[in-house]
Amino acid sequence: MPTTTPPALPEGGLRIVALGGIGEVGRNMTVFEHAGRLLIVDCGVLFPEDDQPGVDLILPDFRAIEDRLEDIDALVLTHGHEDHIGAVPFLLKLRPDLPVVGSRFTLALLTAKCREHRQVPKVVEVKEGELRSYGPFDLEFFAVNHSIPDALAVAIRTPAGLVLHTGDIKLDQLPLDGRLTDLAGFSRLGDEGVDLFLVDSTNAEVPGFVVPEREIGPVLDNVIRKASQRVIVACFASHVHRVQQVLDVAVAHGRRVALVGRSMVRNMGIAAELGLLKVPNGLFVDLDEAMRLPENQVLFVSTGSQGEPLSALSRMARGEHRQISIQAGDTIVLASSLIPGNENAVFGVVNGLARLGATVVHQGNAKVHVSGHSPAGELLFLYNAVRPSNVMPVHGEWRHLRANAALAVSTGVDEEHVVIAEDGVVVDLIDGKAAVSGRVVVGHVYVDGLSVGDVGESTLSDRLVLGEGGFISISVAIDTSNGRAVSPPTVSGRGFSDDPKALDQAVALVEMELSRTEAEGITDTHRIAQAVRRVVGRWVAETYRRRPMIVPTIIAI
Amino acid sequence: MPTTTPPALPEGGLRIVALGGIGEVGRNMTVFEHAGRLLIVDCGVLFPEDDQPGVDLILPDFRAIEDRLEDIDALVLTHGHEDHIGAVPFLLKLRPDLPVVGSRFTLALLTAKCREHRQVPKVVEVKEGELRSYGPFDLEFFAVNHSIPDALAVAIRTPAGLVLHTGDIKLDQLPLDGRLTDLAGFSRLGDEGVDLFLVDSTNAEVPGFVVPEREIGPVLDNVIRKASQRVIVACFASHVHRVQQVLDVAVAHGRRVALVGRSMVRNMGIAAELGLLKVPNGLFVDLDEAMRLPENQVLFVSTGSQGEPLSALSRMARGEHRQISIQAGDTIVLASSLIPGNENAVFGVVNGLARLGATVVHQGNAKVHVSGHSPAGELLFLYNAVRPSNVMPVHGEWRHLRANAALAVSTGVDEEHVVIAEDGVVVDLIDGKAAVSGRVVVGHVYVDGLSVGDVGESTLSDRLVLGEGGFISISVAIDTSNGRAVSPPTVSGRGFSDDPKALDQAVALVEMELSRTEAEGITDTHRIAQAVRRVVGRWVAETYRRRPMIVPTIIAI
Known part of the structure; x- marks a missing residue:
């Protein structure tokens, strides 16, 4: 509008x-x-x-x-x-x-x-x-x-x-x-x-209507009661009441609790300080201590319920976590929603854990989230x-x-x-x-790294093109006095093909095109770049039916 | 394993x-x-x-x-x-x-x-x-x-x-x-x-257990009965029984039917020919004829139920379909599953249609899929x-x-x-x-365009890097007899920033680095390329905290 x-x-x-x-x-x-x-x-x-x-x-x-x-x-x-x-x-x-x-x-x-x-x-x-x-x-x-x-x-x-x-x-x-x-x-x-x-x-x-939050507790109890090894419960790091219910169940089954993930540790610290989270003395242990406890006496409350690739849970699912390695028979509960768009990431984590032999409980197979x-x-x-x-x-x-x-x-x-x-x-x-x-x-105002606002629609649209098809770059030095190439053209691709010979044909085409522009007396680097882009773009479309970004660089000597 | x-x-x-x-x-x-x-x-x-x-x-x-x-x-x-x-x-x-x-x-x-x-x-x-x-x-x-x-x-x-x-x-x-x-x-x-x-x-x-397919019919009937304008039902192009039920409802409410989408037309043609789809004489109309019918006497059966961006339904949702423009009060039914991973695309289509004022019925708000x-x-x-x-x-x-x-x-x-x-x-x-x-x-054997198998994990990993951060290319011609740059370096980025001055600082850094390599008598283009990559990579990480691909091209003259 x-x-x-x-x-x-x-x-x-x-x-x-x-x-x-x-x-x-x-x-x-x-x-x-x-x-x-x-x-x-x-x-x-x-x-x-x-x-x-x-x-x-x-x-x-x-x-x-x-x-x-x-x-x-x-x-x-x-x-x-x-x-x-x-x-x-x-x-x-x-x-x-x-x-x-x-x-x-x-x-x-x-x-x-x-x-x-x-x-x-x-x-x-x-x-x-x-x-x-x-x-x-x-x-x-x-x-x-x-x-x-x-x-x-x-x-x-x-x-x-x-x-x-x-x-x-x-x-x-x-x-x-x-x-x-x-x-x-x-x-x-x-x-x-x-x-x-x-x-x-x-x-x-x-x-x-939404089922009351307190109905999650008995479901968690039922899952954790049956667990004979380690239990890991992932949920949102601000969901104090969900964590409270996990802690209550841990206490009931004689498990001590380690918090995993920076925001979980921070937020639950604040919640406990303000009296919003009730933590019995001695319930919390740090990760090192938790790893020394018998497997049936420990429970981890973790972030990563949305499949965030760098989260502790994702690393466990890939077998890459520094301390916690998932064993067949461990129990993992994703006590969280599945935010639309995160399905592949979340199910990737679930499959990784299932592959390692863990029992994975999530809102798709148990009422562990409202x-x-x-x-x-x-x-x-x-x-x-x-x-x-x-x-x-x-x-x-x-x-x-x-x-x-x-x-x-x-x-x-x-x-x-x-x-x-x-x-x-x-x-x-x-x-x-x-x-x-x-x-x-x-x-949309984008934050990318340390900068706010310099990434806009044009940069994103380039990223989408590059992400789909990679790019082919053509670099050549031209003597602008006569339009003659002073070096053979360098044609290379990234994100285009694993085949090292994929672009061999293109080099010859670029050389022919450069001979043509030289013969026509073209010395303007922009026009030469355009000509090269056109010939490579057409060749790649016809040969591969792909749309990599074509990036010519003509260096004027 | x-x-x-x-x-x-x-x-x-x-x-x-x-x-x-x-x-x-x-x-x-x-x-x-x-x-x-x-x-x-x-x-x-x-x-x-x-x-x-x-x-x-x-x-x-x-x-x-x-x-x-x-x-x-x-x-x-x-x-x-x-x-x-x-x-x-x-x-x-x-x-x-x-x-x-x-x-x-x-x-x-x-x-x-x-x-x-x-x-x-x-x-x-x-x-x-x-x-x-x-x-x-x-x-x-x-x-x-x-x-x-x-x-x-x-x-x-x-x-x-x-x-x-x-x-x-x-x-x-x-x-x-x-x-x-x-x-x-x-x-x-x-x-x-x-x-x-x-x-x-x-x-x-x-x-x-799965509810019987035939229970979808009455739900469709109820939705389409209430529609006073155009109705579009999207579903899988091979789901003959689903389409059959849509046709039956169309007949019941005096609507003629146009099939939209190449695979829908092809598959339903085959199904009808084999007697698997029962089509009353004169029920089907082509798209042009459908567009001339009164709005309450037509129903479209379309592909695009998974939010495929090039499908007819996605184009309608963006207001870009050549023939069908969605009006406030139109009814669209997604009589289909939501395949995990397609949520954003599908909900994008639903939101686009809702924004245009259409009533959108999908499995999230009605039992239109089993x-x-x-x-x-x-x-x-x-x-x-x-x-x-x-x-x-x-x-x-x-x-x-x-x-x-x-x-x-x-x-x-x-x-x-x-x-x-x-x-x-x-x-x-x-x-x-x-x-x-x-x-x-x-x-994984990938088909990309006309080729099978030349796109592998290394190409995909490059695409992922390029898609996240774009690239910065540095091109320079070097006299390999003495390692001297014979042109100022060309530094440019794609998918990196909308700010035309974003890389200005990098040019000066590259020039300094080239002076250094020249002073040290480095004439090997690979070593020069490495040096340039290192200095630009470090600068961009510190300045922007981003990870574009750094692509140096050193042309030997």
Whole structure:
């Protein structure tokens, strides 16, 4: 869709623009504007897909706010997942003194992350039930249940109306920590009148309800009870309640626990310190000690549940881990979701472990995972509690947004008041009605190694071509006084063929072509390069039906 | 695992080696040897994964039989899917007169495929219940239900014993065509005594039973009944029964049908000709005519259910199809599985269609697909019918093989008689006991464009590096009499950065390095190239923390 400059925001209106997170799953960042001031909710990263090779992270696109950094009154973080906090250090580089508002655990994770970027964020700790004001934005926080402790939803009151943003949410009615999503609070807001409801769409296509997290415990117990050798449980490094259940089962079966993976060690350390993870004295052992324990008295809690190739679990599956070598009869549990796109990597790990003789338990063959996001049945509860006049589905791809919108309509929200707005689409809430008013540019901002932003679509498109077909380079030195080659051409390929003779024919063709350009008196190196590229490109297409990149270099002597 | 030359096969023994299909899903090909003669069951292709970029197809590795082509008595095809017949033309190139034995529909699909390779296979049509002998191999064929019509299992009798190979199988008890998997026949074989049972492992990890194919019809009916505009149903081009149900629903709702996609048109033409697909007169229209029909009187049956980027459906999702442009309110049904690894592509298509306003129905939100492979519950029925003395799980990755082996053991097969053998592992059936006797080399044979086999692991590994980080090339002409550069070095990158100044610093470093090598009297172009590679590699790692391929070309003048 083309960019259409949105009109000036009428006085008393509220403007909402997502700089990430709508039309995709990740890099959530929503900007609210009222009376010339800005409030940001979340600032996360997105992990790259196959068509974004070599990219480490994708950031929200800050362009729409980079001239207005001083107008931002606060950044609110709903919870501590990477797709909600991962890009904060990049925003703080632009505005180091920005107040960052969030719950205790969220801010502890953020502070640890910022430390790696050598930043000390200016944090403001809040709890459910609390009220805070930043500029014209009066905020109220609500407890929310999700796959990480201490998540919040935020209500934003301005003269334009009352907005409720769920963040990531589900409605586990028997949460492990007893901290329910505050549906009663949402209902109270509903009584007051919610003008705009931004709702997590991730599971909107999935019918029904999520099974309580606490039902995982007995399944883990059953698996680990039967294990006579080593047990390794992999899960997300921020899923404190999942790890808690693993620890409880370990205790029940007389196993001590070693944490494996940097983020697991770090996050569980923070969780234990804040009292969110209960660790009996002496339960944890370090890896060296764990390796000395009898096999039936140890359990490893590891990262790598998404098949990340450098993770400890992947290395174990390849038989390349420095300390832990998988034995036939070991038990490995992937107590985690399978994020779409990671299937090959995850099943690669499962197959590697199975090949070594391990028993591998995963969500495909046992109930060792539940989602952290409300599916359709729970979303209906949310809509009926909040009874919003306008709805804007967030956090999801188009298929999720459409499904969520349909759910809103099914509960009685006027179809005209359900706004599907992907990243960059400007939504204005004016006189109680939310509607699209324009669009700002929101592109992909890639982090590759130490640089942000210098890898763009053109570089990625080159990488895709190179990754599919490799390249053929032709280098030759030309005397530009007469267009004569002063050396035989060097033709070589990488990623093209294993056959050392594959390009022999091409050398002769290039030599013929160079004789021709010389005969025609062509001395311009660009024209010679073009001629060489054409002749090699045509030859390779006809001979091999392949499309390597053709890279001529003509050196002028 | 290392290759260990298997011992000579003792007289009276039967040897089994898979040249593809075990330890992976695809390129199924099993070689049976007895009394110096060979019988092959299936010869399919495997589709490449992310770590095999640019590859079109992967073939079974024929090396183990290429010196024994004349020993092959026959090739038996169990059914017409690509992973069972796709590599036949490549085998026929080596042995054009090889008898190819299969059912009518299987052979019709094979013949169409061979025509594209300008081959006319020597086919032998068989039906369930028939007996044939090839050399020492006495074959008996059994009806099998699968996601393609006319599938067969094959029993192989030799003096070494009775072997039963299921091919791909499921036990739909109410198949659309009434053609049940011949469990009664399998039981009769069981009474006779099955010495070795090769069993489809694809769904061994999945508990329970497959819902009958015919239950898809009412779901499709319900979706299409509600549609007021165009309907597009995408499914596999060989799934005749699925298409039959779509046609029946189209008839019921007064819609005419256009087939979209070359393989869909071809296969349904064959199926209709053989009486496997019942098409009422006048139901089919061509695409042009379909486009002129009122929107609620037309239905398209299309390929592209796996998100293939060049398919009609993907083009529609991107708004790039020449004839069909998706309108808000159109209905698209993906009546197909989601093959692991294709999730991003498929959901990309779903999101593209949802963004255009279409209603997209897929197996994630409606029961519009059932699998073609027996899950655990059905496999137990098979084991209990056949009561084999030895079992060899086939058709699956390690996780599937292990799960299938566990099922066999649970029905009473002696654990010592369950052989998990991946590709290349040699299994000998001697005196009623199957056991691993060695291993032959089975590698990946890649087809890329017109060539087979010249793309190998080294080319793929280069492609992976290039795809992740692009390359930086440095070209310079050197006077080899004194090691002096006769031109400034050309440093350029592709797939490295969008920033035109990204490599400016590197040029100066290369110039300094060339001065150094000259000063040290280095005139050898290889040593100069190494020096340049080192200095640029170090600079880029430190400055960018990236790993592009560094490609120096030193031209000797």
